[in-house]
Amino acid sequence: MTDKDRRSDPSRRLNIIPESVAGRKREKSGSIPLIPHMELRMELYPHVYQIQSLFAGRNLFQYLFVGDNTVLVDTGIAETPEKVIFPYLDSLRLRPERLTLAVTTHADLDHQGGNDAIKRTSPTTWLSCGAADRALVEDPRALYDIRYNFLRADHDMGFEPDPAPDAGKARRMDLCFTGGEVIRLSDAWHLEVLHVPGHSHGHLALYDPLHKTAFVGDAIHGRGCPKATGGLAIPVTYYYVDIYLSTLRYFEHLPIDALYSGHWPIMRGEEIRDFIAESRKTVEFLDRVILTKLEKNRAGLSMKELTDAVATAVGDWPPESWLLAMFPVKGHMDRLEQQGKVRALRGPRPVKFELI
Numbered sequence: 001m002t003d004k005d006r007r008s009d010p011s012r013r014l015n016i017i018p019e020s021v022a023g024r025k026r027e028k029s030g031s032i033p034l035i036p037h038m039e040l041r042m043e044l045y046p047h048v049y050q051i052q053s054l055f056a057g058r059n060l061f062q063y064l065f066v067g068d069n070t071v072l073v074d075t076g077i078a079e080t081p082e083k084v085i086f087p088y089l090d091s092l093r094l095r096p097e098r099l100t101l102a103v104t105t106h107a108d109l110d111h112q113g114g115n116d117a118i119k120r121t122s123p124t125t126w127l128s129c130g131a132a133d134r135a136l137v138e139d140p141r142a143l144y145d146i147r148y149n150f151l152r153a154d155h156d157m158g159f160e161p162d163p164a165p166d167a168g169k170a171r172r173m174d175l176c177f178t179g180g181e182v183i184r185l186s187d188a189w190h191l192e193v194l195h196v197p198g199h200s201h202g203h204l205a206l207y208d209p210l211h212k213t214a215f216v217g218d219a220i221h222g223r224g225c226p227k228a229t230g231g232l233a234i235p236v237t238y239y240y241v242d243i244y245l246s247t248l249r250y251f252e253h254l255p256i257d258a259l260y261s262g263h264w265p266i267m268r269g270e271e272i273r274d275f276i277a278e279s280r281k282t283v284e285f286l287d288r289v290i291l292t293k294l295e296k297n298r299a300g301l302s303m304k305e306l307t308d309a310v311a312t313a314v315g316d317w318p319p320e321s322w323l324l325a326m327f328p329v330k331g332h333m334d335r336l337e338q339q340g341k342v343r344a345l346r347g348p349r350p351v352k353f354e355l356i
Helices: 080-091 115-121 131-138 140-148 241-252 270-296 303-314 319-338
Strands: 042-045 048-055 058-066 070-073 101-104 126-130 175-177 182-186 189-195 204-208 213-215 232-234 258-260 342-345 352-355
Touching: 048 080, 058 080, 080 115, 101 115, 101 204, 115 126, 126 131, 131 140, 131 175, 232 319, 241 270, 241 319, 258 270, 270 303, 270 319, 270 352, 303 319, 319 342
Parallel strands: 070 101, 101 126, 126 175, 213 258
Antiparallel strands: 042 048, 048 058, 058 070, 182 189, 189 204, 204 213, 342 352
8 A cells, every 4th residue: 555545536436414313451350440531621722621531550542522412432442432532522521412523543442432321422423434444443352353353273372252341332333534635624624534544444533624624533653641640551463564664654744733643742843844754763762673583593482472572671571461463563474475575474373473
């Protein structure tokens, strides 16, 4: 997929107006509680709001655009609507039924888990996501089987087999995007839908050209996802390496004055450029670490050994989060195989990789 493939085509316009309208391993002892931050209600700019709560020690953000049509970006975990989003709407004197559209930026339980609660409370709200993520967003079982546990058979790495309650209930999407669509907020204000894969196949971002603001979900990772209190909480979790790099290039050339994400602090100006540059350097660093470790271990290394090596080299990913590094490490191994630099030794499990 090229940058051109994912750029918004102005001729593809969608006016959505219904008439009536952590990746985290779950602790076995139960769900880490969602902590609302209602006192931190933030209007980012006129009629655009950031909704904040804490989940597993990280900020969890949703975004609300209030116009003739009202658009919610991401729905959090299963309990986020009842505990955070609906009280936030109430503070703005808006009923849940006022929501025109809820956009899930990508397939992850902390971005899609609230979809069922949104639809049950407001049946007229349209649920949407990227077309390539649809199967995973609609069904928590598919999310776990296909996304979270896809390395279990060959590499003995993954999460618990059954979806956590935080993942919510299965719920069909009303609408899917492929990038290039336009969502009308009012006659003079719209959002452009961007297809920005890398973390997932169907990852979406929303761009407000009037204000030059981008709402990117988890499309850009830096060196990892931060704790709300500072420091890193979890590793980077991109998977499709070359496509992720293409997404980074796309954002570099998009006029952005402010960048809003699913977990990272608000960024402006040079902070945005530095964040994208750091993201690219992280990709390059992981490649070097993997190749160096394989060079020193000619008998081959397993995914677990490679993941631990990468996490150790990075240095400040918390050890309890290292499992999540399986996503980028496997992405790098797939890429190195395609480049003819490594091969998988498909004998006894777990599979090992060696340099060619």
